[in-house]
């Protein structure tokens with residue numbers, strides 16, 4: 747299980763400050779992935795980020811509303827990774843183990859300067 751940031755997110759970064767394992771990062775490039783996301787392999791499901799979000803954009807994976815799940819044929823190419831076309835209804839992990847994620851953590855907080 748993990749927590750999921752939905753497209754309600756407006757990138758204010760409030761959740762980043764409270765995550766004890768620093769697994770919340772901004773989507774990049776912003777025009778392709780305009781919200782933050784949670785690395786599901788690092789998230790410990792502590793729930794600390796949920797009340798911090800002023801827009802109630804964060805859900806436990808099993809409780810993501812249908813309106814915010816990918817639709818059939820909907821596509822995303824986060825972080826320049828593989829194109830993913832949803833078959834419908836599933837909550838998908840769009841956080842590949844790729845260099846930009848490591849670059850972000852190596853650079854520390856300044857997420858606005860993601861490569």
Ligand code: SF4
Pocket residue numbers: 749764765766767768769770784788789790791792793794795796
């Ligand atoms: S549930 Fe906890 S560990 Fe997971 S993203 Fe939120 S604050 Fe971080």
Ligand code: SF4
Pocket residue numbers: 751754755756757758759760761762781782798799800801802803804
């Ligand atoms: S606190 Fe909510 S709106 Fe702000 S970056 Fe996190 S998920 Fe997005």
